[in-house]
Amino acid sequence: MYRVKQLDVSVDLASFSRWLREQGVGHRITEEGGFQVLWLENPDHAAPVLEALDRFLLEPEMREAVNTTSQSPVFVGGRWQPSPRHAPLVLGIIVLAVVVAWVTGMGSNQASTLLMMVDPQNYAWDSLSARVDALRETLAGGEIWRLISPDFLHFSWTHIIFNSVMLWFLGSQIEWFDGKVRLMGLFVFTSLVSNGLQYFVSGPLFGGLSGVVYGILGYCWLSQRRYPRFQFPPALVTFAVVWMVIGFTPLPEMLGLGRMANEAHLGGFVAGLALAIVWPPHRRAA
Template sequence: MHRVKQLESGVNLAAFSRWLTGQGVVHRISEEGGYQVLWLEDPEHAQPVLAALERFLAEPELRRAVDQQNRSPVFVGGRWQPSPGHAPLVLGIIVVAVLMAWATGMGHNELSAALMVIDPRSYDWSTLSGRLDALASTLAGGQVWRVLTPDFLHFSWSHLIFNSVMLWFLGSQIEWFDGRPRLIALFLVTSLVSNGLQYLVSGPLFGGLSGVVYGILGYCWLSQRRAPRFQFPPALITFAVAWMVLGFTPLPEILGLGRMANEAHLGGFVAGLALAGILPVRRGRS
């Protein structure tokens, strides 16, 4: 064990110790001459652990959040592990996406056209003005569901599985901590913005929950800075933004990954950030 920090004996480190255990950090807290000493098995953990400890001691909100995680029924060993009963709305969205993937043959049969923003067989959408006219005609005809249903149109199982995993991991936390109405608002707004932007730029041939996932990620990241309550690795936001930027380059097509719905990713992410800045933080659920 490596000695990394000595603190006054009156500092309560019990919640922090449980949080470290949940993160898989092997450690020990001993008493020596009226002081507490924090020991770590791996010295490479010292810098991030000391940074986390400094925040834990300095921010009452963070201490309360850690304590809530330790006591919450959806945290097991300090890790977010909800059951379907904790996030039924998120589960329902995923189930609908899977059913639509099966029903549309992964976007390869005629039903797929009914889920797109417009029916691509009925309009000339090769220009922006054409796309605007087609959208206006479609909405005037009462087919308003089309602004949301591209979310449920996927073209590969890998795309669907990735979106579902991310939606379950992050969306379930929003449904639990911030409530179902907040999640519904996020889903609707990020869907409208991401699908609308992607359609205006490239037309109706796109689909997937990626725009919503990016919106939820943006919301979690910014809202977390106002009131810590969500659990996700900080590197996730870095990876997601880097992947989004990469999508605007030719590299994905060069690697055989096909074209990405870049505008949907960007639109959803910006919408999520905006909602995190506008909507008040809900407090009290643990």
């Protein structure tokens, strides 16, 4: 724990403490010699937390916003538990992915070729130059949707369930705190980068929301360090990065998990980090 602020015991910090907890900021408030002391688990949170605390102490509207947020319907017992109405855009993406999985028979029938970056039956894609030419001809023919549509292809129920759970948990927080426009921008940007990188490296036979999920995770992790508001265990990032590295080894195939879209994972994660840097969110209390 890192000591960051000492205040008189007469200052009521109960609602501010609840608000910090709901933003996922690990902290503790202790009493020492007639004063109360605010401690933080992560020293990187000190600057934004002190800024928020100063506003909380000086601005009545900030205190009112904090009190309102502390009673937010998306938090239950201090934990992030939104309902579908709190993140309709994320829910729509998940529903569309499930429908596509059903229509394409988990990527096993002819309909799935309509969603790949290029139709693998109509173009050669055995070299980088061939893949570039195939994509150029496909886009020139007006099939722009193929840049995004591989996100909705999945090849097993385990695949789509895992992606959906992660997208709901993290994506719903972005939609709630940062807004639908930012979530949509993040979705499109990470899709373009992850799908493009995967296609140019290995060809069109891939699919899934994993690249977007990695992008959202990268965005949440870096943006959270600059402006705490999201709630997720820090170990999640470590696990995801380790799993991404393992994907570049033969281990997943040895375990019978098949080949992973490693370049999509890497591209999405880097794209999410980049967006967190170049498009910082507007700070707000809710």
